[in-house]
Each structure stands twice: as structure tokens, then as C-alpha cells.
Amino acid sequence: MTHEPFDTEAAAYALGALEGEQLARFETHLAEGCARCLAALREAGDMAVVLAADAAPAVPPTAVREALLRRVAAEASPARRQAESARWWTSWATAAAAAVLVAALGGLFVQGRYEPRLAALGRETAALKEELERQARALGQRQADAAIAQMLRDPATRVLTLRGAGPIPTAEARLLWQQEAGGWLVVTNLPPAGAGNAYELWTISGGRPTPAGVFNVDASGRATHRVEPVAQAVDVFAVTVEPEAGVAAPTGPIVLASR
Amino acid sequence: MAEAGADLIRRMAARDGAAFASFYDRYSPLAYGLILRIVGDRTDAADVLQEVFWEAWQAAASYDPARGTPEAWVVIRARARAIDRVRALRRRSRTFVEPVDEVSSDAAADPSGDVAERAVARTTVGSALGALPEAQREVIELAYWQGLTQTEIAERLKQPLGTVKTRMRLGLERLRAIVGGQGA
Numbered sequence: 477m478t479h480e481p482f483d484t485e486a487a488a489y490a491l492g493a494l495e496g497e498q499l500a501r502f503e504t505h506l507a508e509g510c511a512r513c514l515a516a517l518r519e520a521g522d523m524a525v526v527l528a529a530d531a532a533p534a535v536p537p538t539a540v541r542e543a544l545l546r547r548v549a550a551e552a553s554p555a556r557r558q559a560e561s562a563r564w565w566t567s568w569a570t571a572a573a574a575a576v577l578v579a580a581l582g583g584l585f586v587q588g589r590y591e592p593r594l595a596a597l598g599r600e601t602a603a604l605k606e607e608l609e610r611q612a613r614a615l616g617q618r619q620a621d622a623a624i625a626q627m628l629r630d631p632a633t634r635v636l637t638l639r640g641a642g643p644i645p646t647a648e649a650r651l652l653w654q655q656e657a658g659g660w661l662v663v664t665n666l667p668p669a670g671a672g673n674a675y676e677l678w679t680i681s682g683g684r685p686t687p688a689g690v691f692n693v694d695a696s697g698r699a700t701h702r703v704e705p706v707a708q709a710v711d712v713f714a715v716t717v718e719p720e721a722g723v724a725a726p727t728g729p730i731v732l733a734s735r
Numbered sequence: 736m737a738e739a740g741a742d743l744i745r746r747m748a749a750r751d752g753a754a755f756a757s758f759y760d761r762y763s764p765l766a767y768g769l770i771l772r773i774v775g776d777r778t779d780a781a782d783v784l785q786e787v788f789w790e791a792w793q794a795a796a797s798y799d800p801a802r803g804t805p806e807a808w809v810v811i812r813a814r815a816r817a818i819d820r821v822r823a824l825r826r827r828s829r830t831f832v833e834p835v836d837e838v839s840s841d842a843a844a845d846p847s848g849d850v851a852e853r854a855v856a857r858t859t860v861g862s863a864l865g866a867l868p869e870a871q872r873e874v875i876e877l878a879y880w881q882g883l884t885q886t887e888i889a890e891r892l893k894q895p896l897g898t899v900k901t902r903m904r905l906g907l908e909r910l911r912a913i914v915g916g917q918g919a
């Protein structure tokens with residue numbers, strides 16, 4: 477029985493190095509269900525992974541994740557979409573916030589009464605601004621959302637500071653907040669949450685914490701996180717380390733807290 | 736780990752968005768590093784990364800564990816799309832900027848094949864590829880990182896096609912032995 481050339485072609489196939497008739501012949505052979513070639517293909521795939529190790533893994537721009545989650549959310553099954561809506565709101569809004577915050581920090585929307593506040597924000601987060609500008613550029617700024625821009629001009633908007641607590645004292649965050657409209661959490665100096673973990677934001681009212689979304693930081697320790705409006709007045713905003721899927725009640729250490 | 740990845744893909748096939756988010760978080764650094772190395776530019780790499788994971792979401796139902804691990808599924812797709820991008824950019828630069836095929840002109844300008852040598856020089860010391868004889872490593876790198884077909888590699892290296900096929904086969908067999916040894 478002659479099984480050549482298939483024995484050696486599986487690896488070339490996985491590398492995409494087969495062409496023309498050779499390629500067609502191999503795919504036909506695979507489609508016929510040859511167990512030997514399937515095994516060879518699995519090995520070739522493992523080799524492709526080993527070869528990939530020559531390139532160091534890199535943290536992708538957060539804008540890619542947000543854009544993908546937005547597209548995926550539009551297609552996810554309705555039942556799940558409803559059940560998991562809390563996880564998905566980040567997808568539509570971050571891009572808009574990025575563009576808007578860039579504009580705001582750049583002074584386009586600064587009104588007199590907010591000038592000192594925003595100027596301070598701008599000074600303290602120059603690096604963050606650069607990141608947001610980069611994201612906004614990457615998205616072509618087409619996602620700009622006038623409603624959120626107005627939030628920054630709105631006298632009802634509060635700018636809260638969350639300070640590093642417990643294990644990460646250098647972490648810091650600003651929250652642009654309106655109880656009826658929700659807001660935006662902008663985090664700096666927070667290290668990665670670790671494999672399998674993420675950060676979860678909580679709104680604490682009357683001593684009871686309510687989940688306000690899960691987020692991750694980028695390689696430089698930054699994150700921009702949309703916060704949904706809540707029914708009750710919030711006493712404290714806090715961030716804890718939790719499993720990446722998020723939990724209903726906090727279990728991990730608090731790393732950021734307002735007040 | 737591999738089983739958990741396969742489980743995520745199964746849930747993605749059932750249009751589970753949360754599974755996709757976990758899948759992305761787990762595999763995107765690997766894919767992005769790979770894509771970045773091939774295309775070289777962060778903006779292009781980010782585009783390709785999005786394309787790759789969008790495809791993964793769309794193609795989740797056709798994932799067949801018999802054909803490979805989730806990691807391999809991602810890596811092969813990422814590599815293929817990155818190379819598509821490089822080729823498209825090359826075509827564009829040929830059409831609008833450079834009338835000459837820069838690949839063959841590179842090779843023609845320097846008979847010693849500096850392009851191939853540069854690819855080889857980037858190999859990280861201590862990687863699996865480092866264990867191969869240089870001639871075998873060279874053809875595998877040109878195929879893997881630059882997406883050249885065996886015919887193109889033969890042209891680039893000015894070697895007979897049969898020689899290139901043999902080197903690739905021997906190199907891949909040796910790599911398979913290394914991988915098998917790691918997997919045990």
C-alpha cells in the first residue's frame with residue numbers, strides 16, 4: 477500500500493505550503509477520512525503552535541476586543557444576550573467614550589465650570605489620553621456619541637476618585653458619574669488581574685454591593701469601563717479581583733475604592 | 736486546558752458570546768504576537784487579529800477536534816490571515832508604488848539571498864527551530880513566517896524544488912520528533 481505522498485504532505489498542508497493539484501489531492505484524501513493523515517495533521521498543528529513560540533505573545537489593543545464583542549453581541553443568541561447583557565455593554569460604548577474623552581480632554585468641550593476639574597484630569601492622565609487617542613484613531617472616530625459628550629458638559633456629572641486599596645496602593649481611577657445615566661470608569665496603574673481573573677466593579681448602596689461589570693486592563697495598566705445606571709444612590713464604588721466570568725457577590729480583595 | 740478551549744469553541748458554535756470573550760482573552764495574546772511578527776505593523780496586526788477572531792466566531796461550528804487543538808486552530812488561522820495581509824500589502828505597493836516585484840528584485844539584487852538570511856537571523860535561540868540544521872530551518876521559516884510556497888522558496892533560494900521539498904520534509908519530521916518529545 478502506498479500512502480506517500482500524504483505522510484509528508486500533512487505538515488506542509490498545515491503550513492499552507494501545499495498548492496495546486498497537490499493541495500486538492502490532499503484535501504480530497506482528508507475528506508475521505510484517512511485516520512493516519514488526521515493524526516499527522518494534528519501533529520502538524522502542534523508544530524505550528526511550537527513554531528509560533530518564536531514570536532513573543534503580545535497584548536492586543538483593547539479596541540480590538542471591544543469591536544469584536546460588539547459584533548458578537550449583535551449575533552449572540554437572544555436568550556443568552558439577555559442573560560449576559562451585563563457583560564456586553566462594554567462592547568458598544570467604549571469606543572464612543574474613547575472618542576469623547578479625547579475630545580473633552582483636548583479642551584473641545586470644556587466649559588468654564590469644569591475647566592479646573594478636566595484640566596486636572598488631563599494633566600494626571602496624559603498617558604491615558606494618548607492611549608484613548610490611539611484607540612479613537614483606530615476606530616476612525618466614527619463611534620463618537622454626542623450623548624456621552626454632553627455628560628462631560630453636564631453640571632450634574634460628578635467626577636469621583638477611586639484610590640488604590642489593599643494590595644495595589646498605586647492604582648487610581650476616575651469615575652464620571654450620573655446616577656440616572658451611568659458613567660465611565662477610567663483606570664490607571666492597575667496590574668493585570670492574573671490568568672483566569674478579571675476586575676469587577678461594584679456599586680455599594682446601603683452596605684449592599686451590586687455587580688457593575690467586569691473589565692481587564694491593558695499592558696500599561698489602563699482600562700476604560702462603562703458603568704450602567706443604578707436605581708439606588710451609590711455610597712461607594714469599589715473594584716475587586718474576581719474570576720474572569722464575574723461573580724454575583726464580591727469574593728476577592730478590593731483594589732480600588734471611592735472614599 | 737485544551738479540553739477547556741474545545742469546550743469554549745462548542746459554546747461559541749451555540750452563539751454564546753461570553754464563551755467568545757473567554758476564548759478571545761485566552762488566545763489573543765498568542766495570535767497577536769504571531770500576527771505582529773508576520774505583518775510588522777501594529778495597525779495592520781490589530782486589523783488581522785479582529786479578522787481572525789471574527790472568523791473563529793463564525794467558523795466555530797466547523798471546528799473538528801480530530802484535526803487539531805484549539806490552539807493550533809487559532810495559530811493556523813492567524814498565520815494564514817497575517818500572510819494574506821502581507822501579500823495584499825505587497826501587491827498594493829507593487830501596483831501603486833513599485834512597478835517591480837520587490838521579492839524577485841530583492842533576490843536578484845543579492846544573490847546570497849539576504850531576505851532569507853534575515854528571516855533566519857530572527858530565530859530565537861533555544862526555540863524548537865534552533866535544533867534544526869540551518870538548511871532545513873531556512874525553508875521552514877520561509878514557509879511559516881513569510882508564507883512562501885515550496886515553489887517560491889525554491890525560486891528564492893535558487894535551489895531545485897525537489898531539494899526544498901526534501902529539506903522541508905526532513906525538518907518537519909525532526910520538529911515532529913521534538914514536539915512529540917515535549918508532549919510526552
Ligand SMILES: [Zn+2]
Nearest residue numbers: 482510512513
Ligand atoms: Zn492519509
